[in-house]
Amino acid sequence: MKVRGTVVGEVTTRTVSTSAGERDLAEVALRLREEGVSDSATDSGVLDSAGDSATDSGVTSSTDDSATDAGRSDSAGATPTTVTLWGKWTESAEVLEPGMELVVTEAERDEYRGETGYATTPASYVVVEPAYLVDVTDVRNWVECPRLYYLNKLSGVPLNYPVVKGTLVHEVFGDLLRGRDLEASIEERVEERALELGLLGESAESTAEDVRQNAAAIEGWLEQGRLSEDDEWRSEQLLISETFGLKGRADAIRRGAPVELKTGKNLKKEPRFKDKVQAALYALVLEEHGGSIDTGTLLYTKNSALDRNEETGDLTPAKDFSMGQGLLEYVLRLRNEIAAMEASGGVPTGKEGNAKCEYCFERDTCMVVSGRLDQESKAGQIGGAIPVEEREHFDRFYRAIEEERREVHREYAKLWEQSAEERADDDRAIVDLEFIEARELSGGRWELRARRRSAATSKLREGDLVLASDGEPVVGDAELARIERLDGVAPPAAEADDGPLDAEIVLTADEPVEVERLDVYPSELTTDRLLTALHDALLKGTERRKDVLFERAAPEFDAIDETFVDNNDAQDVAVRKAVGARDCALIHGPPGTGKTYTIARAIRAMVERGERVLLSAFTNRAVDNALEAVLETGIEPEDVVRVGTESGVREDMGHLRLEREGDPDARVAELQSARIVAATTATCGSRVMKEGSFDVALVDEAAQLTEPGTYAAINLAERFVLVGDHHQLPPVVQAENELAESLFERLVEAYPDAGVMLDRQYRMNQRIQAFPSTEFYDGRLRPATPDVAGRTLDDLDDVSLESLPSELADQVTFVDVPGDDERYTDAVEASRIADLIDTYADAGLAPSEIGVIAPFRAQVSEIERHVPDAVAVDTVDRFQGSSQEVIVVSFVASGELDGPIFEDYRRINVALTRPKRALVLVGDAEALGTDPVYARMLSWARR
DNA sequence: ACTCTGCATAGAGGA
Numbered sequence: 001m002k003v004r005g006t007v008v009g010e011v012t013t014r015t016v017s018t019s020a021g022e023r024d025l026a027e028v029a030l031r032l033r034e035e036g037v038s039d040s041a042t043d044s045g046v047l048d049s050a051g052d053s054a055t056d057s058g059v060t061s062s063t064d065d066s067a068t069d070a071g072r073s074d075s076a077g078a079t080p081t082t083v084t085l086w087g088k089w090t091e092s093a094e095v096l097e098p099g100m101e102l103v104v105t106e107a108e109r110d111e112y113r114g115e116t117g118y119a120t121t122p123a124s125y126v127v128v129e130p131a132y133l134v135d136v137t138d139v140r141n142w143v144e145c146p147r148l149y150y151l152n153k154l155s156g157v158p159l160n161y162p163v164v165k166g167t168l169v170h171e172v173f174g175d176l177l178r179g180r181d182l183e184a185s186i187e188e189r190v191e192e193r194a195l196e197l198g199l200l201g202e203s204a205e206s207t208a209e210d211v212r213q214n215a216a217a218i219e220g221w222l223e224q225g226r227l228s229e230d231d232e233w234r235s236e237q238l239l240i241s242e243t244f245g246l247k248g249r250a251d252a253i254r255r256g257a258p259v260e261l262k263t264g265k266n267l268k269k270e271p272r273f274k275d276k277v278q279a280a281l282y283a284l285v286l287e288e289h290g291g292s293i294d295t296g297t298l299l300y301t302k303n304s305a306l307d308r309n310e311e312t313g314d315l316t317p318a319k320d321f322s323m324g325q326g327l328l329e330y331v332l333r334l335r336n337e338i339a340a341m342e343a344s345g346g347v348p349t350g351k352e353g354n355a356k357c358e359y360c361f362e363r364d365t366c367m368v369v370s371g372r373l374d375q376e377s378k379a380g381q382i383g384g385a386i387p388v389e390e391r392e393h394f395d396r397f398y399r400a401i402e403e404e405r406r407e408v409h410r411e412y413a414k415l416w417e418q419s420a421e422e423r424a425d426d427d428r429a430i431v432d433l434e435f436i437e438a439r440e441l442s443g444g445r446w447e448l449r450a451r452r453r454s455a456a457t458s459k460l461r462e463g464d465l466v467l468a469s470d471g472e473p474v475v476g477d478a479e480l481a482r483i484e485r486l487d488g489v490a491p492p493a494a495e496a497d498d499g500p501l502d503a504e505i506v507l508t509a510d511e512p513v514e515v516e517r518l519d520v521y522p523s524e525l526t527t528d529r530l531l532t533a534l535h536d537a538l539l540k541g542t543e544r545r546k547d548v549l550f551e552r553a554a555p556e557f558d559a560i561d562e563t564f565v566d567n568n569d570a571q572d573v574a575v576r577k578a579v580g581a582r583d584c585a586l587i588h589g590p591p592g593t594g595k596t597y598t599i600a601r602a603i604r605a606m607v608e609r610g611e612r613v614l615l616s617a618f619t620n621r622a623v624d625n626a627l628e629a630v631l632e633t634g635i636e637p638e639d640v641v642r643v644g645t646e647s648g649v650r651e652d653m654g655h656l657r658l659e660r661e662g663d664p665d666a667r668v669a670e671l672q673s674a675r676i677v678a679a680t681t682a683t684c685g686s687r688v689m690k691e692g693s694f695d696v697a698l699v700d701e702a703a704q705l706t707e708p709g710t711y712a713a714i715n716l717a718e719r720f721v722l723v724g725d726h727h728q729l730p731p732v733v734q735a736e737n738e739l740a741e742s743l744f745e746r747l748v749e750a751y752p753d754a755g756v757m758l759d760r761q762y763r764m765n766q767r768i769q770a771f772p773s774t775e776f777y778d779g780r781l782r783p784a785t786p787d788v789a790g791r792t793l794d795d796l797d798d799v800s801l802e803s804l805p806s807e808l809a810d811q812v813t814f815v816d817v818p819g820d821d822e823r824y825t826d827a828v829e830a831s832r833i834a835d836l837i838d839t840y841a842d843a844g845l846a847p848s849e850i851g852v853i854a855p856f857r858a859q860v861s862e863i864e865r866h867v868p869d870a871v872a873v874d875t876v877d878r879f880q881g882s883s884q885e886v887i888v889v890s891f892v893a894s895g896e897l898d899g900p901i902f903e904d905y906r907r908i909n910v911a912l913t914r915p916k917r918a919l920v921l922v923g924d925a926e927a928l929g930t931d932p933v934y935a936r937m938l939s940w941a942r943r
Numbered sequence: 944a945c946t947c948t949g950c951a952t953a954g955a956g957g958a
Contacts, residue, residue, distance in 0.1 A: 135953095137953075137954085157953085157954070157955085160955080161955095162954095162955040162956065163953095163954055163955055163956095164954080164955095165954095165955080166953095166954050166955045166956090167953070167954040167955090168954090169954090170953075170954060171954090236952085236953095238952085248953090249952070249953065251953095262955080262956090263954095263955065263956090264955070264956060264957090356958080358958085359957060359958045360957090361956065361957075459947075459948095465950080465951060465952070480951085480952055482951080510952095521952090523949085523950060523951090523952085524950095525949080525950045525951085525952090526948085526949055526950060528950095529949090529950080618948070618949075619948060619949075620948085620949080621948095645950080645951075648949080648950085680948090680949065680950085681949085682948085682949045682950050683949085683950080685950090686950080704948090709949095729946085732946075732947050732948060732949095733947095734947095823944085824944095824945085855945075855946080856945070856946085857945090857946080857947095875945095875946065875947090876946075877945095877946050877947065877948095878946090878947085898944085899944055899945065900944060900945050900946085901944085901945045901946065902945095904945095904946090907945095907946080
C-alpha cells in the first residue's frame with residue numbers, strides 16, 4: 001500500500017538488533033492525508049498504484065481490507081501515525097522537517113507496542129516532497145557537488161562551445177535515430193545554430209567537422225544495433241513522474257531502457273558515476289510508466305577507434321551497465337535531498353557530499369559567490385561580502401522566485417490531479433481531439449494533425465510549446481510539440497452539432513504521437529531567467545548601479561540644452577531626462593499621454609548621439625508598438641534588429657527579426673552592428689542576449705515587470721530608462737510576494753526627482769477623464785488640447801448624437817441592471833449590453849468602434865454570444881494598452897462587491913480610461929455602492 | 944475566489 005502524509009514532530013533514528021542483524025530505522029510521525037477515495041483496485045506490479053491518480057487518500061492498497069482499515073482509523077488525521085523507514089531510507093528521514101510531505105510506496109502495516117503504524121518493505125520507495133519536481137539533470141549536478149547544483153541555478157548554463165557542440169551532437173543523434181542521413185542532419189543542425197556559433201567565433205565548417213567526428217561513433221554503433229530486429233528505439237522522451245517527483249528528458253529509449261549520450265571521452269571500463277545516476281533516474285521514471293528496467297546505456301562519443309584499440313580494447317562508444325535496486329533507491333535518496341533542501345529554503349555548502357574542490361572547474365566561481373553572498377562553502381570564500389541589505393534583498397527575491405517555481409510545479413501536478421474535463425474547463429488543455437495523421441517531414445520530424453471535437457477556448461495559441469499526448473499526458477505517450485496552426489474556434493451554432501468541427505490543429509514534434517489531447521507545458525524557463533537576472537544584478541552590477549537600486553544615491557543627470565518636443569512640456573522634460581540620465585530616468589505615463597511617442601523621440605535622440613540602445617518590455621506587443629513608433633521618427637530599418645521568436649514578433653516587424661540560421665559571421669554582424677536592439681525582457685535574459693552590451697536600456701510597460709524581470713534588461717546597459725504607469729496593472733505573478741511590486745514603482749517613490757509624469761492626455765473627453773484623474777492621478781491628468789477635451793461621438797462620420805436616446809447623450813452613463821446571481825457571469829448584463837450596442841449601431845456607429853470590458857473570462861464569452869463579432873470584447877487585462885471610441889464596462893457583481901478582481905483599483909482605472917468619446921457602465925448600483933471607490937465612481941457617472 | 948505573458952526543449956566537462 002502507499003502511505004502519504006505530512007511530517008509532524010521530530011524524526012527519531014536508532015539502530016536495533018533484528019534476526020537479520022543490526023539495522024537502522026527511523027520513526028517518522030505522519031499526519032496521513034485526508035481520506036478520499038480509498039479503493040485502488042489495480043495493482044500494476046512494480047509500483048503500487050502507479051498511474052492510478054484517482055486516489056487522494058493517505059493510504060491506498062491493492063488489498064481491500066487494509067485500505068479501508070487504514071482509512072478509517074486514520075481519517076481526519078487527528079493522531080499522527082508512526083511510519084518506520086528501514087535501512088538506508090533513514091538517510092531520507094534525516095532530511096525531513098515538520099510540514100514536509102512524505103510518500104512511502106509498497107508499505108506494510110506494522111503493529112508495534114499496540115499501535116498501528118506503517119513500515120517500509122524491501123519493495124518500498126520513500127519520496128520526500130513529491131510535489132516538488134526535481135529535474136534529472138539537477139540530480140546529476142547535485143551528486144557531483146550540491147553546491148554546483150546551486151551555482152548552476154544561479155548563473156544558468158553559459159554560452160560556450162562545449163555546450164553548443166553537445167547540443168548539436170544530441171540533435172544529430174536524435175536525427176539518426178529517426179533514420180535521417182548523417183550529413184544532411186549535420187549541415188542543417190549547424191546552420192540552425194549560426195548565431196550562437198558566431199558569438200563564439202566558431203565557423204560552421206569546423207563545428208560540422210567536430211560534430212561529424214562525434215556522430216561517426218554513434219552511427220557505427222547504431223548500424224550494429226539495427227541488425228537486430230527487436231531493437232526498438234525512441235528518441236527524446238519527456239518523462240514526468242508523479243510518484244517520484246521527477247521530470248526530465250531522456251536522450252533515447254532502447255527496448256524500454258534509457259540511453260544517455262555524452263560528448264566527452266571515457267576510456268574507463270565503467271560509465272562515470274554521475275552519468276549512471278542520470279540514467280538510473282530515467283529508469284526510475286520509466287518503471288513508473290510500466291517498465292522494469294535493469295540496464296542503462298551510456299554513449300561516449302569521443303571514444304574514437306584509436307582510443308579503443310590502444311588503451312582499453314573496447315569496441316564501442318557504448319557502455320551498458322546494470323542497475324540494481326540499490327542504485328535506484330540511492331538516486332531517489334539524492335532526489336529527496338534536493339527536494340528537502342528546496343522545501344526548507346536551505347543553501348547547499350558542498351560539505352553535504354564528498355566532492356573534492358581541488359578538481360572542480362567551478363571552484364573559483366564557487367569561492368567568489370560564497371564570498372560575495374557570505375555563504376558557507378566547502379571551497380571557502382574569496383573577496384568581501386556585498387552589504388547586508390543587498391544580501392537580504394537577494395535572499396528575499398531568491399525565495400520569491402522559488403515560490404514561483406513551486407507554482408509552476410503545481411501546474412504539473414494538475415496534469416494528474418485533474419481530470420481531462422477539469423483541465424479543459426480551466427482552459428489549460430484541449431481534450432477530445434480526433435487524431436487524423438502523423439506525416440514524416442523531410443527533417444525527420446513529424447507533422448501531427450488532429451481535429452477538434454469541441455469549440456472550447458483555451459490559452460493555447462499558435463507558436464506555443466505544448467504537451468501533446470495520446471490522452472494521457474503523464475503515463476501515456478506524450479511529447480513536446482509546437483502548435484503550427486490552430487484554427488479559430490467555430491461559431492457557437494456549431495457547438496450544438498455533435499459532429500466534429502471543421503477546426504484543425506497542426507503540430508510539429510520529434511515523435512509521431514497519436515495526439516488526442518494538448519496541455520499547456522509548464523516551463524520553468526522564466527523563473528530560471530529571473531534567478532540569473534537577480535544574480536547578475538547583485539553580483540556583477542557596478543557599485544554605482546547598486547547605489548541607485550538600493551536607494552543609497554539619487555540618480556544624476558547631465559543638463560541637456562536642447563528642445564525635443566515643441567508642444568508638450570512634460571514630454572520634452574521626459575526626453576531630456578532620458579537623454580541626460582547618468583544612471584536612470586523614470587517616465588510616468590498615464591493613459592493616453594503619448595508615452596510611446598516620448599520613448600520613440602528619446603531613442604532617436606540617443607541614436608543621434610551615437611549611442612547603442614536596447615528597447616525592451618515585458619510583452620511582445622509592447623515591444624513591437626514601441627518599435628513601430630521608433631521607426632516612425634525616421635530611424636532607418638537597417639539600424640534596428642528585433643530579437644524574438646517567429647510567433648512572438650508581430651508580422652509587420654518580421655522583416656526586422658534576427659534570423660538565427662545561416663552564416664555565423666553574418667548573423668553576429670547583424671546583431672552587433674544594430675544601433676537599436678528590441679526584445680522582450682525574457683529574451684534579454686537569454687544566453688544570446690546576455691552577450692550584448694548597450695549604452696542605454698529603455699524599458700516600456702515597466703510597471704508590469706517584476707524587479708528581477710527588469711534587471712534582465714537593465715543588466716545589459718550602462719544607464720536605463722523605465723517607462724510605465726504604476727496605477728495600471730501590476731506584474732502577473734502566481735505567488736503573492738515581493739515580485740508583485742515593480743522596480744519602476746519602487747524607484748518612482750524613492751526618487752521623485754528622477755521621474756517625470758506626462759500630464760496631458762490625448763485620448764479622453766474631459767468628462768471621461770475627470771474621475772480617473774482625481775481618483776488615481778491627484779487631479780494632475782488633463783486634456784492635451786481643447787479638441788481632446790471636447791471630443792464626442794458627433795465628430796465621427798455617420799454618427800449623430802440626436803439619434804441616441806437621452807440616457808446615452810452624456811459621455812459617461814451608468815446603466816443600473818439588477819443582474820443575476822451567477823458568480824462569474826451575468827446574462828442580464830450581457831443582454832442589456834447587446835441592446836446598447838444595437839442602439840449605438842442604429843445611431844450610425846460601426847461595431848468595430850465599440851469595446852466591451854468584463855472582469856471575468858466567463859462573462860467575456862457570455863457577452864460574445866450576444867454581440868456582433870466586430871465588437872471587441874475582452875478582459876480588463878487584455879484591454880490594457882489599447883483604446884476605443886466607445887467602451888462599455890460590464891461589472892457582473894451583484895449583492896456584495898467582494899472578490900480579488902474588484903479589490904485592485906488599478907484594474908478599474910484601466911477599464912475606465914480606454915474610451916475616447918463615450919463610456920457606459922453597466923452594473924448593479926447597490927453592489928457597487930458598497931465600496932467607497934466604486935461609490936465615488938457611481939456618483940461621477942450618474943452626475 | 945480572479946486576472947494571465949513570456950520562453951525552444953536541454954544541452955558539457957577532469958583528476
